[in-house]
Amino acid sequence: xxxxxxxxxxxxxxxxxxxxxxxxxxxxxxxxxxxxxxxxxxxxxxxxxxxxxxxxxxxxxxxxxxxxxxxxxxxxxxxxxxxxxxxxxxxxxxxxxxxxxxxxxxxxxxxxxxx
Amino acid sequence: xxxxxxxxxxxxxxxxxxxxxxxxxxxxxxxxxxxxxxxxxxxxxxxxxxxxxxxxxxxxxxxxxxxxxxxxxxxxxxxxxxxxxxxxxxxxxxxxxxxxxxxxxxxxxxxxxxx
DNA sequence: CTCCCCTGTATCAAAATGGATACCATGTTA
DNA sequence: TAACATGGTATCCATTTTGATACAGGGGAG
Numbered sequence: 001x002x003x004x005x006x007x008x009x010x011x012x013x014x015x016x017x018x019x020x021x022x023x024x025x026x027x028x029x030x031x032x033x034x035x036x037x038x039x040x041x042x043x044x045x046x047x048x049x050x051x052x053x054x055x056x057x058x059x060x061x062x063x064x065x066x067x068x069x070x071x072x073x074x075x076x077x078x079x080x081x082x083x084x085x086x087x088x089x090x091x092x093x094x095x096x097x098x099x100x101x102x103x104x105x106x107x108x109x110x111x112x113x114x115x
Numbered sequence: 116x117x118x119x120x121x122x123x124x125x126x127x128x129x130x131x132x133x134x135x136x137x138x139x140x141x142x143x144x145x146x147x148x149x150x151x152x153x154x155x156x157x158x159x160x161x162x163x164x165x166x167x168x169x170x171x172x173x174x175x176x177x178x179x180x181x182x183x184x185x186x187x188x189x190x191x192x193x194x195x196x197x198x199x200x201x202x203x204x205x206x207x208x209x210x211x212x213x214x215x216x217x218x219x220x221x222x223x224x225x226x227x228x229x230x
Numbered sequence: 231c232t233c234c235c236c237t238g239t240a241t242c243a244a245a246a247t248g249g250a251t252a253c254c255a256t257g258t259t260a
Numbered sequence: 261t262a263a264c265a266t267g268g269t270a271t272c273c274a275t276t277t278t279g280a281t282a283c284a285g286g287g288g289a290g
Contacts, residue, residue: 134277187286
C-alpha cells in the first residue's frame, strides 16, 4: 500500500490488511510460526516475489515478525507479533460479515437492498 | 472492486468496504440521507465520476440505497440500508485499530514490533 | 435563444498493484 | 565440477483502480 499520510483511521487499518494475499497469510500464521517455504507451499498461486513483498509490508507495519537465521541455505521464519494478534478479532468480524454477504448473494437471487 | 468469485469471506468483506473513498462516503451517510451534491461538497477532492462510481458499487453491494426522484433538474438521494448499517460496528473497530496504529507510528518513533 | 441547475456518462491517461521469468549467493552433497 | 536447497532480487509487463476533462439532457429563468 502506498506510504502517504492517511488521516482516516479506517483507511489506515485497511491499508494494513488489504493486500491481495494478506488475509491468507494472516490466517496461515495464526497459531503457528512458519517458514517462508511453508507459506509458499500453502499458497502455491503466489509467486515468491509477491509473497516476499506482502510479508515485508506486514512486517513493516509491525503485524508480522521476520526472523532470519544466518545459515546456508537460508532459513527465515514468520510469525504474528502481539500487535498483529490484536487484529484477530477484527479479521474475525470481517469474516462473519463476509460470510453473511456471500450467503445473501446466493439465496437472495438478485441483490435487493433491504433497508 | 472486481467481480470475481471471492471464496474468502474476509476478502469479500474487504471488497465491499475498500474503495478509495468508501469509508468517507460511509461515514457521511451514517445518521442521515444525503443528496449527491451534498456528498460532493463534503468530499471536494473526489470527482463526480469517481463519486458516482463508488456510490454505485456500494449500492450494488446492497450497502447503500440510491433513490432517484424523476425531476428536472434531477434529485438523487443516498442512504445506508439496514444491511449497510450492520457494517457500523466493523467500521468502528477498524477505526479503533487504525487510530492505535497511527499513534504507534507517531510516538513509537521507528516501527518496532512488540511481540 | 441562452444559460443555469443537477446528476450523471464518455474518453483517455496516470498511478497503483500484481505477476512472469530469469538470475544470485553459498555451503553441502554426489 | 556441477547440481541442490532456500529465500530472495532485477526487469519488464499486465491488470486494476483512480483521475482530468469535456459533453449530455431538458425544463425554468432572464
